[in-house]
Amino acid sequence: MRLTQGTFSFLPDLTDEQISSQLEYCLKNGWSINVEYTDCPHPRNSYWEMWNMPMFDIADPIAILAEIDACRRAHPHRYIKVNAYNSARGRETVALSFLVNRPAREPGFRLDRQEAGGRTIRYTLHSYATDKPEGERYGNS
Amino acid sequence: MLTTDAGIDMDAALRESNVEDVLGELDAELIGLAPVKLRIRQISALLLVERLRAQMGLTTAPPCLHMCFTGRPGTGKTTVALRMAKMLHRLGYVRRGHLVVATRDDLVGQYVGHTAPKTKEMLQKAIGGVLFIDEAYYLHRAENERDYGPEAIEVLLQFMENRRDDLVVILAGYKDRMDSFFHSNPGMHSRIAHHVDFPDYTLDELMAIAELMARQQMYTFDEDSRAAFGEYLRLRAGQPHFANARSVRNAIDRIRLRQAVRLVEQGGRISGEELARIDAADIRQSRVFQGNSAAAAEASARSLL
Amino acid sequence: MSKNLTANERYRAGVIPYAKMGYWEPDYIPKDTDVLALFRVTPQEGVDPLEAAAAVAGESSTATWTVVWTDRLTACEIYRAKAYRVDAVPNSEGQYFAHIAYDLDLFEEGSIANLTASIIGNVFGFKAIKALRLEDMRIPVAYLKTFQGPATGVVVERERLDKFGRPLLGATVKPKLGLSGKNYGRVVYEALKGGLDFTKDDENINSQPFMRWRDRYLYAMEAVNRASAATGEVKGHYLNVTAGTMEGMYERADFAKELGSVIIMVDLVAGYTAIQSIAAWARRNDMILHLHRAGNSTYARQKNHGMSFRVICKWMRMAGVDHLHAGTVVGKLEGDPLMIRGFYDTLREPETPVRLENGLFFEQNWASLRMVMPVASGGIHAGQMHQLLHYLGEDVILQFGGGTIGHPQGIEAGAAANRVAVEAMVQARNEGRDYLKEGPEILERAAKWCAPLQAALDTWKDITFDYTSTDTADFVPVATPTY
Numbered sequence: 064m065r066l067t068q069g070t071f072s073f074l075p076d077l078t079d080e081q082i083s084s085q086l087e088y089c090l091k092n093g094w095s096i097n098v099e100y101t102d103c104p105h106p107r108n109s110y111w112e113m114w115n116m117p118m119f120d121i122a123d124p125i126a127i128l129a130e131i132d133a134c135r136r137a138h139p140h141r142y143i144k145v146n147a148y149n150s151a152r153g154r155e156t157v158a159l160s161f162l163v164n165r166p167a168r169e170p171g172f173r174l175d176r177q178e179a180g181g182r183t184i185r186y187t188l189h190s191y192a193t194d195k196p197e198g199e200r201y202g203n204s
Numbered sequence: 205m206l207t208t209d210a211g212i213d214m215d216a217a218l219r220e221s222n223v224e225d226v227l228g229e230l231d232a233e234l235i236g237l238a239p240v241k242l243r244i245r246q247i248s249a250l251l252l253v254e255r256l257r258a259q260m261g262l263t264t265a266p267p268c269l270h271m272c273f274t275g276r277p278g279t280g281k282t283t284v285a286l287r288m289a290k291m292l293h294r295l296g297y298v299r300r301g302h303l304v305v306a307t308r309d310d311l312v313g314q315y316v317g318h319t320a321p322k323t324k325e326m327l328q329k330a331i332g333g334v335l336f337i338d339e340a341y342y343l344h345r346a347e348n349e350r351d352y353g354p355e356a357i358e359v360l361l362q363f364m365e366n367r368r369d370d371l372v373v374i375l376a377g378y379k380d381r382m383d384s385f386f387h388s389n390p391g392m393h394s395r396i397a398h399h400v401d402f403p404d405y406t407l408d409e410l411m412a413i414a415e416l417m418a419r420q421q422m423y424t425f426d427e428d429s430r431a432a433f434g435e436y437l438r439l440r441a442g443q444p445h446f447a448n449a450r451s452v453r454n455a456i457d458r459i460r461l462r463q464a465v466r467l468v469e470q471g472g473r474i475s476g477e478e479l480a481r482i483d484a485a486d487i488r489q490s491r492v493f494q495g496n497s498a499a500a501a502e503a504s505a506r507s508l509l
Numbered sequence: 510m511s512k513n514l515t516a517n518e519r520y521r522a523g524v525i526p527y528a529k530m531g532y533w534e535p536d537y538i539p540k541d542t543d544v545l546a547l548f549r550v551t552p553q554e555g556v557d558p559l560e561a562a563a564a565v566a567g568e569s570s571t572a573t574w575t576v577v578w579t580d581r582l583t584a585c586e587i588y589r590a591k592a593y594r595v596d597a598v599p600n601s602e603g604q605y606f607a608h609i610a611y612d613l614d615l616f617e618e619g620s621i622a623n624l625t626a627s628i629i630g631n632v633f634g635f636k637a638i639k640a641l642r643l644e645d646m647r648i649p650v651a652y653l654k655t656f657q658g659p660a661t662g663v664v665v666e667r668e669r670l671d672k673f674g675r676p677l678l679g680a681t682v683k684p685k686l687g688l689s690g691k692n693y694g695r696v697v698y699e700a701l702k703g704g705l706d707f708t709k710d711d712e713n714i715n716s717q718p719f720m721r722w723r724d725r726y727l728y729a730m731e732a733v734n735r736a737s738a739a740t741g742e743v744k745g746h747y748l749n750v751t752a753g754t755m756e757g758m759y760e761r762a763d764f765a766k767e768l769g770s771v772i773i774m775v776d777l778v779a780g781y782t783a784i785q786s787i788a789a790w791a792r793r794n795d796m797i798l799h800l801h802r803a804g805n806s807t808y809a810r811q812k813n814h815g816m817s818f819r820v821i822c823k824w825m826r827m828a829g830v831d832h833l834h835a836g837t838v839v840g841k842l843e844g845d846p847l848m849i850r851g852f853y854d855t856l857r858e859p860e861t862p863v864r865l866e867n868g869l870f871f872e873q874n875w876a877s878l879r880m881v882m883p884v885a886s887g888g889i890h891a892g893q894m895h896q897l898l899h900y901l902g903e904d905v906i907l908q909f910g911g912g913t914i915g916h917p918q919g920i921e922a923g924a925a926a927n928r929v930a931v932e933a934m935v936q937a938r939n940e941g942r943d944y945l946k947e948g949p950e951i952l953e954r955a956a957k958w959c960a961p962l963q964a965a966l967d968t969w970k971d972i973t974f975d976y977t978s979t980d981t982a983d984f985v986p987v988a989t990p991t992y
Contacts, residue, residue, distance in 0.1 A: 064739070064741075067704070067741065068671065070672075070673060074936060074955075075958065081936070081940075084939065085936070088940070106737060106742055120329045121331070122300045122329065123299055123333075126327075146673075153859045153880075155664070158673060159673055160671075161674070171741070174734055
């Protein structure tokens, strides 16, 4: 399975050069950047782990790529994404968000159905990875 | 890459790099500083030739670019650092050419574990440009054992060594204190490629700066006041805490104040020429002329001269 | 009080021209709290334009065709609408723009029904006027603050979907009518699994003999959840809750919520009050509300008579919808690019200035009412992605009904083609490429590794819809380029 979260996940995984281009675009727009990672890719998981602090006032994408690489080295088997944040009035939200790392194997989700009244079904998604405890889900990190 | 036979059109290379523009801006913006401008010109020539040699395949390692600017306050160190950042950018040594100014407080933390991320944050912002660390010797407070300065120095050293392509560091401060800083931190000393000393402005140069500042604010000196100001400078420069151009700016501000008071007390009809003119009296009221150098120095430190 | 008449003259029984009754006040300066309206007035032969404008002001506020003494029991100065400015329409003989101001006290707080009944409820049939069009309105901040505004808004919608930085993609289930619930769900599943963010009930899919609403809801939500599991994304299907009664609508909305849908839809023909109610319900129940502008072309399309769609945009933003169909520029339905820009800005911007070439006649501050996501739907396909991104921007829902379901390799492939096209185009735009010019090349390059996109481009590359628009700007030459 291939998790298709993030703005560019239907394209082949971005090269570092392509990531740098996107970061240039974000910096040009004055957006601050942060890197996050997780081993729980449920679509309603709003809070991935932050890798260090968000970066403000950066002039060169190289600084951010260094952080991405450091995160990849520390957590090679987790989903890692980059978010760009627009703090302008009326917006105050993420402007761009895309994956920069995936685990080698993505087992995906199971759809659990609980039959309720009439023909109604209560659905919930269950990520296969979370059958294992944190730290053991996608390889040892 | 060019072959060693093809040769290079130096004039074209110079034109393309636009280095002359930056040097021209430097000339226009800063009065005097002839030795500094010469030094900068030398460095820029070296950097240009380094780049051309690299194109010819004649270099092995990327050049070390970190610098140290020594001199008293107000001698133009920050301004030159800004121009240097532009120059490095024009010559292709840094990608962005912006300047980030940092002091000890930006780099050193107040508790364990605070320093490394703080220093790193400053460095991240400076990547692609120049990090200018003013009064860099304060990073190392030898008398305080629990000082976290050395941690910042460690992080800096690593960056200066490993990330040479991404960032240039310029340290700055008084010459004697920088010398002892380097003495205690040989690692730092070995990473500095270029030392530039910023001598104090000459009295003539300071006078010219004063004239320029006055003119910019639509004031004029007459013969008497010009002579008075010349004397003022001579006396003041000899006293401690003299900050060159900055001191001149402060002096002009105080002169304007005294002129205003004089005109108000004078009353009656005042011409436009009088409103613009600085009189010798506006200058001679300064404590500097009263010969008490200790009081004068103290008052100066509180910008009252 | 009208300048020219004394109280005695003004209120003597009989008929007086509207302009003398106080409805024409050229020196009136509109207050910040006034509601302003701009009408395009075509007076009957022989009717003075100022009198016509005054008549419109009168008939949309307090006037009757003859003087009534009971006026004097009221502070009638306030309740009279005032026509304060009349301009000839450029290049249109016999048409005039009339600016009219209405005091805030004329309107019930938080009621679109009342606002509309007041402004358009009476005046359009008036015989002295050959044709009349409500072009634009300025809603004062004071009045806006009595409305809920969009239940969810663009920012929160994106946060709920966790989708940022690109247009969202949707598709109306086709064929429009006739599928049973189970087969309907199949289309939803294939399209969402393939890569679209949303699928949609059509405006006339409510509850018919061939498919009752409960079956549709059950099967659609099965499909939505299956697709979500397959992709790891939040997906949605706009369940149409429009019904014959408000009670019916609530019943349907509640069921949609029970089944875990993130979004419901309603048709414009449900009526302003129903829409406001369901918008309030949507806010209370954390549901995104999509509005289909069914029926608006009956009155919005002709320049001389009816109501401009931009007024609907304003009213619907106030009423509280989160999505509104607002034109595609390059698709099969009516849409001049300049006018559409005006609609989109009205829905999406925190405030809009006067911009006559986009049909924005008033400065409009939206008082921090949330932003509505415009929806572009109707005859668009992946091959137009560069134009769509250029004309419509990023905060938009691109709906490719035929363009997904009509794909030669199937619905899933159609969806993937659209998704790859939009992502590739956004990537190229961010990289700084001139994507409008290089669009076809960018799509070709992506198509090399995405066979469905190649098939889509091959199938539809020559499709364009080239007709001259009927609703065009007054303030530029009428001929606009066709695509």
